[in-house]
Amino acid sequence: MQYMLMIHESEDAYSGDDGAAVMEATLAGHMKLIEKLNADGVEFSGNRLREAHTATTLRYEGAGKAAVHDGPFAETHEELGGYYIVEAADLDAAIEWARMIPIPGKGAVEIRPVWPDEDM
Amino acid sequence: MSETSRSLASAINDARPRVVAALAVHCRSLDLAEDAFAESATKCLQQATLPDSVAAWLMTTSKRWIVDTIRRQQTEVRVIEDAERTADMSAELLKFPEPIEDERLRLIFICCHPAIATETRVALALKVICGLPVAEIARVFLTSETTMFQRITRAKRKVAEAGISFELPPRQAWGERLEAVLLTLELGFTVAYQDAGGERSQIDGANAGDEVARLAALVAELMPQESEALGLAALIYLAKSRLPARIDGEGAMVPLSEQDPNLWDYAAIEQARVWLDSAVSIGYTGPYQIMASIQLTHARRGFGQVTDWDAIIRLYDALIKLRPGPIVSLNRAVALSKVNGAQAGLNALEEIDLTKLQTALPYHVARADLLAQLGRLDEARIAYTHALDLDPPGAERLLLERKRVSLGLG
Secondary structure, eight states: OEEEEEEEEOGGGGTSTTHHHHHHHHHHHHHHHHHHHHHTTOOEEEEEOOOGGGOEEEEEOSTTOEEEEESOSSOOSSEEEEEEEEEOSSHHHHHHHHHTSOOOSSEEEEEEEOOOGGGO | OOHHHHHHHHHHHHHHHHHHHHHHHHHTOHHHHHHHHHHHHHHHHTOSSOOSOHHHHHHHHHHHHHHHHHHHHOOOHHHHHHHHHHHTOOGGGGSTTSOOHHHHHHHHHHHTOTTSOHHHHHHHHHHHTTOOOHHHHHHHTTSOHHHHHHHHHHHHHHHHHTTOOOSOOOGGGHHHHHHHHHHHHHHHHHHHHHSTTOTTTOBTTBOHHHHHHHHHHHHHHHOTTOHHHHHHHHHHHHHHHTGGGSBOTTSOBOOGGGSOGGGSOHHHHHHHHHHHHHHHHHOOOOHHHHHHHHHHHHHGGGGTOOOOHHHHHHHHHHHHHHSOOHHHHHHHHHHHHHHHOHHHHHHHHHTSOGGGTTTOHHHHHHHHHHHHHTTOHHHHHHHHHHHHHTOOOHHHHHHHHHHHHHTOOO
8 A cells, every 4th residue: 555644844943053953863864764665675755845935825715716825725833844655565564654754843744545546 | 032042142242252353354344344243143043053163153154245245246356355365264264262362362453553543442342343232332432323333434444444454463563552452441441330320331231341341351361461451451350340339229329438348249359360460470560550459459348358548549659650640649639538537638639730620520529528528518518519510420420419418408
């Protein structure tokens, strides 16, 4: 099964005096995870997203009419900062990969199964 | 119901966890396993002669039903592959009634997976493992049958669609998963037993508390090396041992200290003691073990001894370190009042963080009892009224109303 691991993290973690160091440590954590995924031969993809202030949202109030808004779709303390899609045998295996994602400060990793092609 | 069909019904019930587990693991579907078991149980009850092994008969019949059902559906390749796997189920599965421990353990791990909402796990386990009707589970959790049905359906969809594993997790992952299993059982136990009169959960002799106790015993039996699994099973059995003494002739709850020990179930107490002894020999002491030890200390009254409140206070001190919380502090304050008097108990009670206790029934009851002992009757009366306003279950309501009346009109 494929799982999407959505990384919700607080951008503030990277903005303090030690912001650069935190960023360096987080990136190192991601590199370690990617090395492990490669070493285990796991099919995966993923990307880091630009900060939430760059987000633009199409908001639908019904009837198919969209209004363009500046900002992410929900105002929260944690923003979607990136994602992985990994191939995993089951939820527990996906959770294990998700645990390896570095989260500085508060945050969350949401794990969602990708809808398989044959059931669309 | 005749004696034979009653014993057949109970044999079917006993076989259920093992058979449903084996079916679910092999066809990778809780729904199919449950439906197959229900079908074959109905057929089994209609048999003219009793099968030699009820479990083996149910297993064979269920397997056949699953294969037929899937052939009829023939929709998805993946499911058909599962059907082939089901048809391939090796002869070893038919060697009932030898326990296939892993299958039952797997089913418990599936139903109690931490990815399922805490309050739904116990409902799912009661439904799938114990076969309790949704209507009864709903009654235990004080919710409507429709809501409970939706919750269980959602949980089953989560298991199927999120890819919750049907494999036994590796042993090193048991620790974390076991915590979820034990929490599930504790929650089920708390909900089922706080309803002392059983008025909200009892139908046709099936009682959710008994089923939770069966599950806890099963987990203790399957994981004898886990001291907390033994501790929780002991705790639940000690609560179970007092059920016959918990309600008086008028249907009112009887507090532990006033219960007639002659009514206690000594087989359950003995089983709890055996589990606690094994837990002690493992060498790790966790909160369930301490909670069970507190209850076992209370049980000594049944062996002609007086309650050792000093020992109970020391156990609460240990529990507060491992699992701090306002209710633990509250119980410690009550124990303290037995040794140092009601005023000392009340002082300890006032030191607890009240924000978390204002809506807690035990807080108002304990406070009212202590105030009454101190002769502060007006305040006691108000505290009992606060407690009654929190809508306690019927048996406790009767007890509290009686206590309030005994204070006089003021």
